[in-house]
Amino acid sequence: MKTNQSPVHFRSLSALHEAMGLSAPKHPLITIINYDETCFDPKTFEQGTKSDFYKISFKTNFNGKIRYGQGYYDFEEGGLSFVSPGQVLIMEQEERNYSGMSLHIHPDFIRPYSLMKKIKNYGFFSYATSEALYLSENEKKAILDVFESIKNELNERIDQFSQDVIISQIELLLTYSNRFYNRQFITRKAVNNDLLSRMEALLDDYFDREKGIKGLPTVEYIASQLNLTPRYLSDMLRHHTGQNAQQHIHEKLIEKAKEYLSETQLSVSETAYQLGFEHPQSFSKLFKNKTRQTPNQYRQSLQKSE
Numbered sequence: 406m407k408t409n410q411s412p413v414h415f416r417s418l419s420a421l422h423e424a425m426g427l428s429a430p431k432h433p434l435i436t437i438i439n440y441d442e443t444c445f446d447p448k449t450f451e452q453g454t455k456s457d458f459y460k461i462s463f464k465t466n467f468n469g470k471i472r473y474g475q476g477y478y479d480f481e482e483g484g485l486s487f488v489s490p491g492q493v494l495i496m497e498q499e500e501r502n503y504s505g506m507s508l509h510i511h512p513d514f515i516r517p518y519s520l521m522k523k524i525k526n527y528g529f530f531s532y533a534t535s536e537a538l539y540l541s542e543n544e545k546k547a548i549l550d551v552f553e554s555i556k557n558e559l560n561e562r563i564d565q566f567s568q569d570v571i572i573s574q575i576e577l578l579l580t581y582s583n584r585f586y587n588r589q590f591i592t593r594k595a596v597n598n599d600l601l602s603r604m605e606a607l608l609d610d611y612f613d614r615e616k617g618i619k620g621l622p623t624v625e626y627i628a629s630q631l632n633l634t635p636r637y638l639s640d641m642l643r644h645h646t647g648q649n650a651q652q653h654i655h656e657k658l659i660e661k662a663k664e665y666l667s668e669t670q671l672s673v674s675e676t677a678y679q680l681g682f683e684h685p686q687s688f689s690k691l692f693k694n695k696t697r698q699t700p701n702q703y704r705q706s707l708q709k710s711e
Contacts, residue, residue: 412455418432424449437555455491456488459488461582462508463483463484464505483539487532488530520572531636533634535632538585551578552578607630620683621680666700
């Protein structure tokens with residue numbers, strides 16, 4: 406039984422349809438919900454929702470603007486967001502006045518297909534709502550065409566070929582989404598450059614030798630400080646720099662290690678502890694992997710060049 410502190414958990418599409426004031430779904434494992442046709446009290450979901458399905462939502466009527474930091478970005482044509490099974494969603498006040506539709510896919514629907522393995526490689530299913538995909542007019546048309554094809558297949562032609570056809574449409578939808586996210590990383594270059602600068606400042610502050618370090622910085626920590634999900638941060642960095650977030654952290658570690666080894670009298674072990682390593686051997690292994698020298702060899706090479 407749901408308590409006041411628990412999210413509403415939808416285990417079947419039938420239960421979801423009922424909660425949204427809709428008739429039973431055409432198929433037990435996949436459905437498209439049109440928000441304009443729903444009838445529900447948002448207060449019912451104030452503690453959030455979660456489901457056992459993948460969810461791809463196309464939303465419109467965002468009042469034309471999405472907030473980022475102190476600025477706004479115009480995406481009047483709508484946005485696409487992705488949710489994995491088990492993810493808890495909270496409906497924010499400003500999100501309650503939108504229209505659009507959502508595709509809900511039970512994992513059992515795709516289980517017999519290669520898509521079951523491939524879908525886990527689409528990082529945007531781990532993104533937050535604030536990291537949604539915002540669409541141009543042409544992109545919106547492409548996405549809506551796929552939604553319409555799936556809807557028609559469900560409403561008009563459920564037969565032995567329907568599942569194959571719908572699977573191919575879902576794969577097309579995910580391929581489009583991958584393409585459009587790559588476009589978004591390009592068009593939001595100014596925003597992403599700001600994120601890169603803030604990440605660098607965070608790492609500089611983290612490794613400030615006067616503060617004393619407690620443990621190595623994690624991707625989760627850096628992402629949380631930037632109000633991003635770890636997957637979005639890594640995908641954004643990989644697109645712009647060719648390195649993921651973990652690789653960036655390691656680069657900064659090596660940069661700071663070189664600084665300590667060249668400018669201080671700290672031993673290799675003391676340098677390792679200063680950087681947050683629990684075991685000096687782990688530091689030496691990473692340093693050699695990145696520079697092809699041990700810390701001592703690097704320090705000796707500096708002395709020889711003087």
